[in-house]
Amino acid sequence: MLIIKQFILAFISTLMFSAFFSAPKKSLPLAGLLGGLSWTLYLLISDYFGYSKVLAAFIATLVASILAEISAKKFKKPATIFVIPCLLPLVPGAGVYYTMSAFVNGEATAFAKFMETFSIAGAIAFGIMVSSVFSNSIKRKTY
Amino acid sequence: MEELSISEGISVTDNVKLRKLLTLAVLTGSVMLQSGAETYRVEDTIKRICKSRLGIKFVHCFAIPSAIFVSIDYEGELISYLKRVNSYQMNLNKIHLTNKFSRDFVSSDISTEEGLRIIEEIDQNKSFSKNQMILFAGIVAGTFTGMFGSNFTDMILSAFVGGITMKFIYYLYQFKFSAFINNYAAGFTTAALAYILIKLGFATNMDLIIIGGMMPLLPGYALTNAIRDAITGEYISSLSRGLDAILCGLSLAIGVATVLRII
Structure with missing residues (x-):
């Protein structure tokens, strides 16, 4: 039940995020679905199965961006339209906040939190890199 | 050749x-x-x-x-x-x-x-008007606060905080400050509004409201673009966008930190 609530919230927030970036109106629902999926997957892996947040972020990014690349191909739209919104729920906003709050209060856990936030960002980056295998457009260029 | x-x-x-x-x-x-x-x-x-x-x-x-x-x-x-x-x-x-x-x-x-x-x-071409954008930013802030596990009242309040912050940023655009000043001001406003709501007794969890309010402002898109550029070997663009993401995120965080330090 909780996971359905989370999915709906992530769906709405991604949909609104795409609208905030002026995405084409027809692509909004699909972007929302992908965002909901990536967030739910992240929660399932990190909270329910108890793996690390970094692994969860990596797998969620990988699955969501592969699906985004496929849908971009299918609807003949630039992949950015789907890739950017569907990764936004995974951006470690909470991590940034708790890290900074720990630094401000001089807590000893500050560096551990910083490392975790940084690793999540790195995991997202690596997920996008691996997913580019499935993309036509982002291939290394030769001149 | x-x-x-x-x-x-x-x-x-x-x-x-x-x-x-x-x-x-x-x-x-x-x-x-x-x-x-x-x-x-x-x-x-x-x-x-x-x-x-x-x-x-x-x-x-x-x-x-x-x-x-x-x-x-x-x-x-x-x-x-x-x-x-x-x-x-x-x-x-x-x-x-x-x-x-x-x-x-x-x-x-x-x-x-x-x-x-x-x-x-x-x-x-303009898909949405400024007021619509403010509404969207508000809803993004509200839903993220909900996703991190707050109650319903906090969600609504966070949506207001996000909307007001976005309106303030649009107001700041006319002075043509650098992006860092705008982000600093946005972080400061978000945290200050959240603190005021707590002091007035409306909200219960300040952390979650601030996180929700920060989400529409975090440079996640710059990060994504930086990585996609790096994959194709465009390292100069990638570095410049990566630096953009880091500095914008940092100035936002420092804006929030200022409020947390004062209170």
């Missing part, structure tokens, strides 16, 4: 056509860059547009987030174009429209003048 040929010069009509085509290509590229497209896409589009007309074979293009350089060779006449591009604002619809336009332009025989008109139309 294309070889440059050397000739005595080309006719005036050809020269005019060539310049118009180059203008169209660079204009398309600059609209894309200003909408936050990846640089490899910009370079690709410019090359395709140039090669589609007049039998041009030699086109080299170099784009970074703040400038576009193009050189084309037409029967020995070498023409270059350099255009500086100002700061960008994410607009996925414009990226989609320019992408569609370049496909249409290459596959059909639309005249260059018509193309210039279409591109200017695309540049004027």
Whole structure:
């Protein structure tokens, strides 16, 4: 039940995020679905199965961006339209906040939190890199 | 490898056509860059547009987030174009429209003048008004607060905080401060509003409201673009966007930290 609530919230927030970036109106629902999926997957892996947040972020990014690349191909739209919104729920906003709050209060856990936030960002980056295998457009260029 | 040929010069009509085509290509590229497209896409589009007309074979293009350089060779006449591009604002619809336009332009025989008109139309395109954007930012903030596990009241309050912060940023735009000042002010406003709501007894969890309010402002799109540019080997664009993401995120965090330090 909780996971359905989370999915709906992530769906709405991604949909609104795409609208905030002026995405084409027809692509909004699909972007929302992908965002909901990536967030739910992240929660399932990190909270329910108890793996690390970094692994969860990596797998969620990988699955969501592969699906985004496929849908971009299918609807003949630039992949950015789907890739950017569907990764936004995974951006470690909470991590940034708790890290900074720990630094401000001089807590000893500050560096551990910083490392975790940084690793999540790195995991997202690596997920996008691996997913580019499935993309036509982002291939290394030769001149 | 294309070889440059050397000739005595080309006719005036050809020269005019060539310049118009180059203008169209660079204009398309600059609209894309200003909408936050990846640089490899910009370079690709410019090359395709140039090669589609007049039998041009030699086109080299170099784009970074703040400038576009193009050189084309037409029967020995070498023409270059350099255009500086100002700061960008994410607009996925414009990226989609320019992408569609370049496909249409290459596959059909639309005249260059018509193309210039279409591109200017695309540049004027606004999908949503400012007030709608403020509403969207508010809903994003509210839903993220909910996703991190707050109750319903906090969600609504967070939506208000997000909306007011976004309105404040739009107000700040007219003073043309740097992006860092805007982000610092946004972080400060979010945290200050959340603190006021706690003190007045409306809200229960300040952390979650601040996190929700920060989400629409965090540069996640810059990070994504930076990585996608790095994959194609565009390291200069990638570094510049990565630095943009880090500095914007940092100034936002420092804005919030200022409030947390004061209280």
